[in-house]
Amino acid sequence: MKFKKQVLGTVVILAGVLLAGCANGGKNATGKDTNYKSELVKRGSLTIGLEGTFAPYSYRDNGKLTGFEVELGQDIAKKIGVKPVFVPTKWDSLIAGLGSGRYDVILNNINKTPQRAKVYAFADPYIYSRxxxxxxxxxxxxxxxxxxxxxxxxxxxxxxxxxxxxxxxxxxxxxxxxxxxxxxxxxxxxxxxxxxxxxxxxxxxxxxxxxxxxxxxxxxxxPTAVQPMLNKQSPKLLAKVSAAIKELRQDGTLTKLSEKYFGSDITKAN
The missing domain is CATH 3.40.190.10 (Periplasmic binding protein-like II)
Structure with missing residues (x-):
């Protein structure tokens, strides 16, 4: 009987810990939201699909992947606390790769259409293309x-x-x-x-x-709003990516990247 009481006490303590974790909204001891990490293709990394052949959005310079959307992906990943991993993919199979779970998000000068919106989710716009x-x-x-x-x-x-x-x-x-x-x-x-x-x-x-x-x-x-495209099964990650873009817009990073790669600020609709 004494042994059973000890086991029961341990279960109660564990249940209390789990409930406390739920009440904390999925935040760790530092207060940071970690719920979205369970939706990542690879834990600890933001896997990004792009073409890598379309300057100045993403392209290779002396063999190194670079461009506006490459730097943007790096900045988004940094904001949400993970490492960026880029997966260059031909356009014809890029969107299908998102659906099959090859990557978490597409950054490839893409915009929201009624057909795409039926299947995929879109984060906040980062530039407006003419x-x-x-x-x-x-x-x-x-x-x-x-x-x-x-x-x-x-x-x-x-x-x-x-x-x-x-x-x-x-x-x-x-x-x-x-x-x-x-x-x-x-x-x-x-x-x-x-x-x-x-x-x-x-x-x-x-x-x-x-x-x-x-x-x-x-x-x-x-002008067309260019947005990150994600799976609808990743609502927490979607919110994180949108929040990161808002921060990058507010702190001037989006404008700086735009002027660097396009010669003007194309981050605004008007």
Whole structure:
């Protein structure tokens, strides 16, 4: 009987510890929220999916992965207390990789659409991208979205640019690599591409573009909010990522990164 009383007492103490932990909202002894860590693909790391081939968002410089979204991922991971791990993935399988649990979040110049929102969750926006229509400098017939009807445009399969081009009647040649797309335009194999102004300006920093031009489509297409994409099964991690972005916006980090990689502040909608 004495032994049974001791066991019972131990159980009561353990139950009290567990209840205290629940009452503390999943916080550890330091007061930091740790609930989200159970939702990570790899404990202690924020695994980030991106293409790694789309300057200035993510690309390789002398073999090293760098870019706006790479530094952003590092800053987000630091804010939530984990290490960043990047998984470069081709666009065609990037979103599927999130669904299959290869990574925790996608940072890849991606935005929320009704179709994506049915399956995935989106954290707070970090930049706002503006659509432009890029063509050869001697091209005189492409000045508006209406003018692309019946024309050949090169766009990445499944991208918003692809959807816009299709909506306005263009015949789309699939290719998601930006330099390759510009090469197809130069070779007169396609008439144009719809892409982001920021991507073109970043490309122009280190490449000649006198044979190309772009038309700003902001009067027709509103700037697009670019957001991290996560699984809906990770609500606590989603809240952590959103909170980190808010902090990075407030402390000026987002603006600094934007000016570094794009030459201007594109972190605001207006």
């Amino acid at each position: 659509y432009v229509l890029i063509s050869r400098s001697d091209e005189k017939g492409l000045k508006t979205l209406a003018s692309i009807k019946g024309k050949k445009l090169v766009e990445g399969t499944g991208t918003d640019n692809f959807n816009v081009a299709t909506k306005y009647g263009a015949t789309v040649v699939p290719n998601g690599d930006f330099p390759t797309a510009l090469g197809l335009i130069r070779q007169d194999r396609v008439a144009a591409t719809i892409n982001s102004r920021e991507a073109f300006l970043a490309y122009a920093k280190s490449n000649p573009t006198s044979d190309l031009k772009y038309v700003d489509l902001s009067k027709t297409l509103a």
